[in-house]
Amino acid sequence: MRFPPIAEYAFLSDCEVSTLIAPNGAVEWLCLPRPDSPSVFGALLDRTAGLFNFSPTNTAVPEQRRYLPGTTVLETTWHTPTGWMTVKDVLVMGPLAEHRREGFRRSPGDSIAQRTLLRIATCFDGRVELQVNCFPLFDYARQQGVWNIDGPGYTRAKVVNGDISLVLSGSVPLGVVGGRCTGRTTLETGESAFVALSWDDTVPHDLAEANRQLEQTEKYWRNWMSMATFPDHRFRPYIERSALALKGLSYAPTGAIMAAATTSLPETPGGERNWDCRYSWIRDTAFMLRALHGLGFNGEAYDYFAFIMDAVVAGKPKGPWDLQIMYGIGGELDLSEQTLDHLSGYRGSRPVRIGNGAFNQHQHDVWGMLLDSVEEHLRGGGQIAPVVWERLADLVDTAIRRSAEPDQGIWEMRCAPQHFVASKVMCWVAADRGARIAESRGDAGRVEKWRLAAKRLKAEICERGVSERGVFTQHYDSTDLDASLLLLPIMGFLPPDDERVRATVLAIADELTENGLVLRYRVASTDDGLSGDEGTFSICSFWLVSALVMIGEHDAAEALFEKLLSFAGPMLLYAEEIDATTGQHLGNFPQAFTHLSLIDAATRLIKAERRTDEATNGLG
Structure with missing residues (x-):
């Protein structure tokens, strides 16, 4: 697996952690619990050091990638042999962020982040098969955890390594093999699916809640941007x-x-x-x-x-x-x-x-x-x-x-x-x-x-x-x-x-x-x-x-x-x-x-x- 050019990574942040997502939809850099902590996904520095993919099964190159205007929400559009799909990726901002948006004032215990990486896929034409591949490797890929199904319906799994506890949940049925958690589903026109990875056990319970969290985060970033005075200029x-x-x-x-x-x-x-x-x-x-x-x-x-x-x-x-x-x-x-x-x-x-x-x-x-x-x-x-x-x-x-x-x-x-x-x-x-x-x-x-x-x-x-x-x-x-x-x-x-x-x-x-x-x-x-x-x-x-x-x-x-x-x-x-x-x-x-x-x-x-x-x- 070749390394993408550095400039082609997308950057997401919730102002507590940040992540880089490669053009093929793989999260290749995420450090927890702080951005200067050891990596959980480190494929950016070694192709075997852990990643988290959520993309079509039979297409490697997206048709288009962009940030939703005025936000750090990444939208990737995929054209597969059988249909079209978008994936929206976001590090979720919590409800407190909206109240503190005019200047964060530090208070112990307060957090403006939801501590969740949310990924929502929507098929808008045809039929698309979607895959999940979540393979964390802790401490800069020096330790591997073991996933366990954690809840009914095979749509929630958990892995613990030291002080880091990851919960993967969503609307895609999951299976686990050692340190890897995977799943597949097929979306028809108008259907959506989501997965959420949380390091604070705050994953959304259903698609409706996932969409609310996405909208909440979009609103946060657009409100934050509205505080600025940007020049009306081509730059x-x-x-x-x-x-x-x-x-x-x-x-x-x-x-x-x-x-x-x-x-x-x-x-x-x-x-x-x-x-x-x-x-x-x-x-x-x-x-x-x-x-x-x-x-x-x-x-x-x-x-x-x-x-x-x-x-x-x-x-x-x-x-x-x-x-x-x-x-x-x-x-x-x-x-x-x-x-x-x-x-x-x-x-x-x-x-x-x-x-x-x-x-x-x-x-x-x-x-x-x-x-x-x-x-x-x-x-x-x-x-x-x-x-x-x-x-x-x-x-x-x-x-x-x-x-x-x-x-x-x-x-x-x-x-x-x-x-x-x-x-x-x-x-x-x-x-x-x-x-x-x-x-x-x-x-x-x-x-x-x-x-x-x-x-x-x-x-x-x-x-x-x-x-x-x-x-x-x-x-x-x-x-x-x-x-x-x-x-x-x-x-x-x-x-x-x-x-x-x-x-x-x-x-x-x-x-x-x-x-x-x-x-x-x-x-x-x-x-x-x-x-x-x-x-x-x-x-x-x-x-x-x-x-x-x-x-x-x-x-x-x-x-x-x-x-x-x-x-x-x-x-x-x-x-x-x-x-x-x-x-x-x-x-x-x-x-x-x-x-x-x-x-x-x-x-x-x-x-x-x-x-x-x-x-x-x-x-x-």
Whole structure:
């Protein structure tokens, strides 16, 4: 059984768990009880690691797949030799979700999810034979459970493994053989059947209840989307799907938002650049808040900010100035990395990793990203307590002090530390934003101290981080380019019309691209401590769009953005990278940072377009 392309998976979420469904209808990724827990269905990383299929018996390729508008409900249409059928797949939202939709406020024991994966098939023409094949393998396929019929009518079965109890129920007669639960039925025109897999014993009792749960979930997502302000523009479908992806990557019990739903999807098929992204990165914070507030999702923005502050302030930091680059979605500090050698990996890409060894790296961009997010939070109407401000002030002082040290850089290189220019710039951001926040709080002593530090740091960067041709470099004593330098205008380090900024943006566009798409850096000339190659980074390509808009290259920005949209997956989702030659998506999926940068680029393009239209109409 071949692996589908990464971009062809559909992503479902109930904001407590998430799942990936392959084009053939197989659930190939589901981790329980949290999205960073061990997998129950893991065929995404090994074709023998468990799956859950609900599809026609004699057709492998669907006619069409789509999300119902404004939702994460997947609808797959099948054309078989004998008839037509649709299957609707959804992670069910519970009744509480509707009452809490205007911003989840964490309360122990509350859940907005029904903890049920519901699948409803309907034959709308002819006659279709339908199959069920549910084969969970627990603990990343290291343990197999045994199903038992659990109830009358052979339509309910149960399997228990440790703390995980799965109940499969529905209108299809079931049989069990060891760890596999299967069933078949035939649907005539107008008939429907359903199966529901629950890890909380909350399966619907009949088809009518299943349909109510489906409608309840559709209503939740559409109501959630109605809170936003989306632009009336041709880019709107991509912005909407990006917003839904970000919400789907959230973990409602804490407010955290994962970088991606998966682990170890490779940056190069068959290579070793395979990482676990089911955690929450500090560097995502400022971009996340800007996107959420910009679209009107203030509740999600406040919850995410609260999670970050809990982790940073109340999360038992290792010292008075320590700040991790990432945290577990429950605020966990220890994300030690392991390899799962028994799994073959997606398309043979080993090792399969869980945990992320970069969690204890020193990356100096985190202070700037955190302080920028605090300013964004305050701009969005939020507040911070005095104890939080004192903790943040310590972190500003730390950023200034440690800006003189080398680090691993924004790309988490596993090599000797360097004086990365982007890291220095983000230390400047920490001092700059800290001074602005201090001024708003009347903290005059810190304002003067931090502004002076920011001035000194900017002067050093402009002296040591610029090449002879007037272009910012990857690190001091280097002439290499790095896509992280696109953050210079985006983060306000220098104005967009600065000659060095413009030269850097254009140099990246000309020299650090393949087929027009942006690389993080040239692997051949950068010792990042890893072997093999990687694809173009989609976030960097969207950053380039934003930077081109800022320096006035609107036509080039729009052309690149349209090109990037052409690479979107069939479900309008993006992984971390794109192979510039084949267009294949690479890396973990869906990737929050990619969708954040898409929203930012689209917003800047739309605003620039409207300014141009207004100017033209004014002249007319």
